[in-house]
Amino acid sequence: MQKFNDFLLLIDSYIGSGAWFVYLLLGVGVFFTIYLGFPQLRYVRYAIKIVMGKFDREDDEGDTSHFQALATALSGTVGTGNIAGVAYAVYLGGPAALFWMLVTALIGMTTKFVEVTLSHKYREKAEDGSITGGPMYFMKKRLDIKLPSGKVLKTGGVMAVVFAIATVLSSFGTGNLPQINSISNSINATFGVPHIITGLVLSVLLGIIIIGGIKRIAQVTSKLVPTMAIIYFIGAIAVILYNYENIIPSVVSVFADVFSGSAAKGGFLGASIAFAFNRGVNRGLFSNEAGQGSAPIAHSAARAHEPVSEGLVALLEPFIDTIIICSITGLTLLASGVWTQKHQNHFQRAEMQVLSGVFDDEVPEDRARLSAHVNNENTLPLFTGRLVVEDGHIVSDVSLIHSRSLAEKVIVYSAKKMFSGELEVKNGVVQAAKKIHFEGKSLLHSAPLTTLAFTRSWFGDFGKYIVSIGLLLFAFSTAISWSYYGSRAVIFLVGMKGVKYYRVVYVLGFFVASFTDTTIIWTLSGITIALMTIPNLIGIFVLHREMKEEVNGFWLEYKRRFPDEKLPIFCKVEKKK
Structure with a gap:
């Protein structure tokens, strides 16, 4: 697994984690923001009216309402990215990463407006009569x-x-594997339910829902989205208010660290500007999917005669998903202080390194060297040789890095008993069998970190149930929506005949991922996101003039239908050429 994860990381380093990908994503969004005159600021109130049916006509063609399309697309984006993804970004880049997530969302509002508009314009009818786009x-x-x-x-x-x-691959890498993995981890940590049982039950339920197609999916997600948002919001606000003295310092840290990188604090060894920027943008995209081209597939099914109207509905998604929900999660993590604290942890091999020499992160010199190491600025020598263990305790002169922190109070087990003997280590990687496992104190990340933060309120340990329920609803609804995205891509590639086979594989993958290594899944998701995003961004950029013509045409019709209503500021109504 370690070698496979290293291979995936190598691929990801050239695409999703490459600096050029971040600049492409933000660059296209910034271009359209300026080119279209900041639609994410000027068009919001009109978008809300359209969701409420303001621009509808009786003869509008489609399979879902505006609200159902928005709910389906939101259920595809509001998932582990909002709970586990935010925690992962803060764990990697500190408070500064949260800032870049928010910037990505603000720019992403325009990107999503554009991609949904163009996709809705060119949608088609599938063999079964349903709308596909x-x-x-x-x-x-x-x-x-x-x-x-x-x-x-x-x-x-x-x-x-x-x-x-890439959409088919991303339906697994974004909407399937990470979602059930986070659900099963959270349910296991909270209720003690075995991963495989959670996976089995939810896989059966998933199969029942997705067989019904977009209409059943829309019915389910339109009820799940409001419910899960309310539950999660109550739990998060309770944490923030309980730790009220940390609210202002937490907000300040988000902006103060932007151009300096997040400083080391507690068990957190710090992060450079570039690292926080890259991880924040990357996790921001994973959360709201702006530019990825996924949401346009759901919105293409919406009943609308004018593509721009549906684009305006989609403009609301990054605002709800990232600017509201992710901000709440981020502030919960920062205010509770759990992101800098080491906690009892079962070490995953893919996140563990054995260093030569003994280090102490409370010694300034050692801390600086450890920080440089985890940020890949100046790596420390990795241990190679025999690791001596007596009654579970490591006696060799080494240090363990786990989850980008210096591990403490490490105990080595063989099955459930303390291990004694020697373990072979090559270049910092333990070569022992799977039955050998390590436990100790280190930083947490992803869903377990958010779960812990929710216990720091008046709810106490009950807070973890809120996260588990919220994560279950968030992530499961995401898996439902992404099954639809993948099936539409299959229809485009091979026709309706391939959909039933895709659904079977999708459900099986969902089940297997419930007990698969978390780190590998996150790495895979980054790759599939990039493979889907790159051609989409190139495509919408090439069609920028057509997009502007569509916007002008929309406001022309809007003014004709509602002559007494004011148009957005600086909006010029021009006839299409």
Whole structure:
């Protein structure tokens, strides 16, 4: 597993975690923000009216209402990214990472507006009469290149196929594997239910729901989304108010560390500006999926005669998902203080390193060297040789890094008994069998960190049940929505005949991931997100002029239908050319 995870990390380092990917994502969003005149600020109140049916016509074609499309898309984005993803970003980059998540969301509001509008415009009807759409359709129809000789290069078709294949992969890497993994981890930690039992029960339920298609999915998600938001909001606010003295310092730390990097604090060894920026943007995308091209698939099914109207509905998603829900999660983590504290932990091999020499993170010099090591700035020598263990305690002159922190009070077990003997270590990696496991104190991340934060309120230990229930609803609804995204991509690639096989594999993957290593799943999700996002961003950028024409046409019709209503500030109504 360690070698496989290292291989995935190598791939991810060139795409999703590469600096160029972050700049592409933000660059396209910033371009459209300026090009369209900051629609995320000027169009919000109109978007709310459209969700409430303001712009509807009786003959609008589609399978879902605006609200159901928004709920389905939100259920696809409001998931582990809001609970586990925020905790993972803060764990990696500190408070500064949260700032970049929020910036990504603000810019992402425009990106989602654009991608949904263009996808809705070019949607089609599937063989069964249902509406199907997504970026692959505008790519296929609009992105071919016509040469001066008259010959047409099928570049759009190639991009569409790449995007559709990436969507199928991402349905597992984003909507399937991380969701059930976080659910099973949380349920196991809270209620002691074995991972495999949780996976089995939810896999059966998932299969029953997704067989019903988009109409049943929309019915389920439109009820789940409001319920899960209310439950989660109550628990988070309780933590924040309980730790009221930390509210202002926490908010200040989010902005104070932006251009200096998050300083070391407690067990947290600090993070550079670049690291916080990259992780914050990356986790921001994982949370709201702006630019990824997933939400347009859900919105394409909405009843609407004008694509821009549905784009405006989608504009609300990053605001709700990241600016509201992720901010609440982030403030909960910071105010509770759990993100800097070491806690009893069962060590995962993929997150563990054995260093040569003994270090103490309370000694300034050692702390600086450890910080440089975990941030890949100046690595320390890794241990190779025989690790001597007596009655569970390591007696060799080594130090253990786990979860980017110096591990303390480490005990080595063989099955359930304290281990005595020697373990082979190569380049900091323990080569022992699976029955050998390590426990001790280190930083937590992902869902366990958020779960712990929710216990720091008047609810006490009951707070962890709020996270477990919230995570169950959040993540399960995400898995439901992503099964729809993947099935639409399969229809584009091979037709309706492939959907039933896809659903079977999707449910089986959901089950297997309930007891699979967490770190590998997070790494895989980063890769699949990038493979889906890159062609989508290129596509919407190429069609920027068409997007602007669509916006002008929308406001022209809006003014005609509602002559007494004021248009957004600086909005010029121009006829389409």
